[in-house]
Ligand code: SF4
């Protein structure tokens with residue numbers, strides 16, 4: 001039986017029981033997914049495919065997983081907006097905690113305009129290089145700069161407060177100074 005679903009303000013026809021993810025894909029609409037595979041039952045484990053929908057019992061706007069959510073007559077879905085973005089960001093953060101070195105997670109997040117901050121760079125933020133540059137070498141060109149999401153990074157003060165990332169070569173030179 002056919003049911004009618006509104007997605008982002010447009011009306012679509014779905015088969016009763018068809019998942020929202022399937023309906024979106026059948027209509028060329030993108031949603032991030034990592035754990036979905038058409039040959040397997042949906043597991044809902046990556047939580048990336050969150051969409052906004054009115055809760056069945058409360059009527060309150062909530063997010064649900066599109067790979068599990070089945071189309072019902074009159075359903076109104078949003079694939080964007082603050083609720084979806086928060087759920088998506090939390091899902092990406094959670095995945096990145098489990099797999100901090102994954103480039104796939106970072107690339108997918110970027111595709112959906114979610115900044116997961118700088119990837120691990122081996123720097124333990126001890127500030128020794130910053131202090132050597134100031135106290136021993138002299139120019140004080142290195143600074144520990146606060147980046148997105150409170151991450152800290154060693155940067156070079158290039159021109160009047162414009163910072164660029166301190167290169168690995170510079171870090172090695174400073175390490176050599178530190179070691180002597
Ligand atoms: S780059 Fe600087 S702050 Fe980072 S570990 Fe090396 S000396 Fe410490």
Ligand code: FES
Pocket residue numbers: 032033034035036043044045046047048049065066067068
């Ligand atoms: S695709 Fe992973 S939870 Fe839906």
